[in-house]
Amino acid sequence: MGVTGDFLRGRGRDTLSAEEVSVLEQAIDRVDTLPPRSVVTRRGDRVRESTLLVEGAMCRYLDARDGYRQLLAYHVPGDFVDMHGYTLRRLDHDVATIVESRVARIAHDRVDAIMRDHPRLAWLLWRSTLLDAAMHREWIFRLGRLDAAGRLAHFLCEVAARMRAIGRVSDDVFALPLTQQDIGEACGLTSVHVNRTLRRLREEGIADVGRGEARIGDAKQLARIGEFDADYLYLDDGPWADTDR
Amino acid sequence: MGVTGDFLRGRGRDTLSAEEVSVLEQAIDRVDTLPPRSVVTRRGDRVRESTLLVEGAMCRYLDARDGYRQLLAYHVPGDFVDMHGYTLRRLDHDVATIVESRVARIAHDRVDAIMRDHPRLAWLLWRSTLLDAAMHREWIFRLGRLDAAGRLAHFLCEVAARMRAIGRVSDDVFALPLTQQDIGEACGLTSVHVNRTLRRLREEGIADVGRGEARIGDAKQLARIGEFDADYLYLDDGPWADTDR
DNA sequence: CGGAGCGTTGAAAGCCCTCAACGTTTGTGG
DNA sequence: CCACAAACGTTGAGGGCTTTCAACGCTCCG
Structure with a gap:
């Protein structure tokens, strides 16, 4: 291919x-x-x-x-x-x-x-x-309505879902080559606060982010914290999933 | 028409x-x-x-x-x-x-x-x-990088530019039928803080929002506070402004 | 005329930022 | 292969912006 x-x-x-x-x-x-x-x-x-x-x-x-x-x-x-x-x-x-x-x-x-x-x-x-x-x-939703933990959780859920869709997740681990500064710039947070919040997620066994990869420990909790619903990625339907028009 | x-x-x-x-x-x-x-x-x-x-x-x-x-x-x-x-x-x-x-x-x-x-x-x-x-x-930029005054300023600049483009601004006044709650929901702020921040903009003569309309007092200041640049609205170029491809 | 929604203001609390220092990892050149 | 520097990650303390909670005035409309 x-x-x-x-x-x-x-x-x-x-x-x-x-x-x-x-x-x-x-x-x-x-x-x-x-x-x-x-x-x-x-x-x-x-x-x-x-x-x-x-x-x-x-x-x-x-x-x-x-x-x-x-x-x-x-x-x-x-x-x-x-x-x-x-x-x-x-x-x-x-x-x-x-x-x-x-x-x-x-x-x-x-x-x-x-x-x-x-x-x-x-x-x-x-x-x-x-x-x-x-x-x-x-x-927009993530930045406007969620707190620090929610934003990180939502971001991780999205990337995890997209990485899974292209077959790049195994054992709930996927590559995430971002620094804490990068993640902060994605989520409207300082790198210091990203650090503190990721630590909390790690300590609670929900997600472990670092060394270029992310491991999802408790996907359900992560989705709850991030108010995440993958609907918007339209992964379930190809563009002609239902052809009735 | x-x-x-x-x-x-x-x-x-x-x-x-x-x-x-x-x-x-x-x-x-x-x-x-x-x-x-x-x-x-x-x-x-x-x-x-x-x-x-x-x-x-x-x-x-x-x-x-x-x-x-x-x-x-x-x-x-x-x-x-x-x-x-x-x-x-x-x-x-x-x-x-x-x-x-x-x-x-x-x-x-x-x-x-x-x-x-x-x-x-x-x-x-x-x-x-x-x-x-x-x-x-x-x-996303507005919510991720700007403080309350910046978010309101940016939002007002965008709506003003778009209203102007459709000929609905006169004497720097245009209809803005939003409550402070609505504006807060657009800018990721509480209605209380929207109120306080709009008051400041009004007192400084920069913008006056209320009673269903907005008046821009100092467009330059407003754009500076909101870090606003209208480029992204692509107002200057029709889709075939330059036809070299 | 009464009520509901909206706007306004004050006080206190909380979340996140800023500033600062130090530990750890990574990459590079000797 | 080691030494060093630079980037990244970690942690603490203090401060500021925004939220929360509460109360009250105003306006509009039924």
């Missing part, structure tokens, strides 16, 4: 036909390896290709005046990190890697052709941007 | 050709008038038509365990409040009116036809969902 193997797996399974996989694979101009902690796209940049994360971890963020970032999204393999740039043409935020990452590039010309000739694949690309929006909404 | 007059005006001007306006108008099944403070769609609902807000004000929100809501979006005339439902098929949040509102309904069958026969209009619909996502991102 090619580099698109994970595409949309975290976002509704069994969605791509063999032909569609082939079309997507042939649309790829090249595969790049990006160094860790590198900025891929800056706010305001005109983008002419879109980027599928194949392996590694990336994020999107906005800078604040005080020098800290606000993370907007955390990306796992199979995610397009900037498909919205195809339509919006310039990005309103930065995109960066967390660790060394392999990415597949698809020129927007190629996407034009997909839009024209492969309506169902076009639909899937649109759908993937809408799933980003659904996650954005849940991040 | 029909009921689609404001569509996308707040989201890049001069975007619709006469033919496209006509197609959109003819896709409308009916126009409903919805009472104030009514829930239009509930989380999980299967949606079979999309809703264009013609007149009034609406919002989208998620409920928290404590009984409070987290607003996810505030909608002004010209916004589709649930175009993402066309692709996702069920909604992951509630949709409600703030005040009595007129909405135009377009069955998803009709959208199918638009997708098939009017690629540029299809593109515009996709674009409008991407602008929602861009606003979501800015809401």
